[in-house]
Amino acid sequence: MTSTERPADELVPGLILTQLFRAEADFLSAVTVTLATWGRRPEGEVRLRLSREPHDLKPRLRSWTSVFGSRQRSYYHALKTQDGEPLVDLTLAADEIADNMSVTLHLPKPVVRSGDLLNLTIEAVGSRPGAAATAWLSSGAERLGGHVALYCRQFDQLEYGLRASATYIPLIADTPVPTHLMWSPVTQCNLNCVHCISRDTRKTVQRLPETIRDQIRSWATAGHLKELACDYSGDILWADSRYGGELDFLIGLDVPFVIDTNGTHLTPEASERLSRSKLDHLSISLDAATDETFRRVRKGAPPLADVIENVRSTVEARGRVGGTHRIAISYVLMRSNIDEFPDFLRLAQSVGVEIVYVRHLMAFTPEMETESLWHERERFNAVRSDWIALAKDLGINHFFLPEPFGTEEVGERRHCSIPWRGAGVLGNGDVLACCVPGLKMGNLHENTMEEIWNGPRYQELRWSVNSPNPPPSCRTCPFVRDINDPDSYLIHGAKARLAA
Secondary structure, eight states, rough: OOEEEEEEOOOOOOEEEEEEEEEESOEEEEEEEEEETSOOOOEEEEEEEEOOOOTHHHHHHHSSSSSOOEEEEEEEHHHHOOOOOOEEEEEOOGGGOOOOOEEEOOSOOOOOTTTEEEEEEEEEEEEEEOOOOOOOOOOOTTOOEEEEEEEETTTEEETTTEEEEEEEOSOOSSSSSSSSSOOBBBOOOEEEEETTTTTGGGSOBBOHOOOHHHHHHHHHTOOOOOOEEOOOOSSSSHHHHHHOOHHHHHHHHOSSSEEEEEEEOOOHHHHHHTTTTTTEEEEEEEESSSSSHHHHHTTTOHHHHHHHHHHHHHHHHHHHHOOEEEEEEEEEEEETTTGGHHHHHHHHHHTEEEEEEEOOOOOOGGGGGOOOOGHHHHHHHHHHHHHHHHHHHOOOOOOOOOOOOOOSSSOOOOOOOOGGGGEEOOOTTTESSSTTTEEEEEEEETTTTHHHTTTTHHHHHHHHHTSSSSOOOHOOSSSSSOOGGGGGTTTHHHHHHHHO
């Protein structure tokens, strides 16, 4: 620890740490403090409480609130005559406390506003000298933001406050509309892949009307739209060949875009046109190295050899035209296709793509759960290093492979920022928070994107997405998961259990 940090006194019965601070922004979400035990096993419980004090609370003049005995104005005595509004409390048993551990208090609702006076107290019950925990203090950058005063018993700790951090959740995005858009102009696809994430969006066939396309054009013209990704509910290249005009619209927006396609309609003409556009990234989903597996997984597909020829042709078109976009092929790992993955790497090398994406199956349907490698974690771990070595030997330098499964307990999910920057628009006008099913935010036939983007549903999602109690779709999200969380692989069963 630096010289600006020190532990508080032992939290023995009767000693209470009282940290007063003012909220530095609206919507305080969490406060995290650091406890200490001096490497010993503590006894008793540690209780943390956060409350909101009256906004007009005034410090009172006391002669003994300073450790130096000088007469200072102190909030401590004023707190004795006021009842704060409880916000959240947490009790830790002795066996839950570790040295230098971080403890987070999560607020259940977005009720705190900037400037509110907050009171965080820490005390112990059942401890004794020599077997008590404490909290770290800081007078430097690690001190809790908005610090007003810290009292140990009744004594002001002067420049010292809790070594802690506060998290604020902006419920309103910085932009009037999403800056990144996932766009699916038609709720239809030419294939019916067994593992498709978006099958629920294709119950009826609808194509995005011109009125909504005009809205998207206006976002691009105003400079709000920074990137567009397609396709989610279908395949943009197939939709262009079937209905016409989809590539015209996409390229005409004049913003960078990415395309995820099944490659069946990646014709030489489309490849050359895309190579001259603002296409940033082209990913072709294959999931197989043999024709038998390809047609079983990607129902309705042409022969694998035909699609491979399309991939080879698009690589050649990029080189001929001078395109700058990246080209990748992707593979969804399943129990039934894991053994042919080395041949898939050789296939990638033979057609000249520079990126290979690999991800685990996302089992959104009950019949797909048996295909998940969650059931054969050791099998994946055993071959993973061999695949990495093979990719290196083949000269595939951009090889994105899931981390090995571990034996540790499930940890925290990674932070998700999508609700502040991205949304999806389907051919029926539905606005989705992301590609994970179950997060519909509204419909552009009923409200404008401006109304939806910062409306009640989006605000609720922004508050909850990174909380301990996110919506089931976020709780089981396969993109920000802990690698050892079975719910993020066996998603259908997990969501059913969470909804019960």
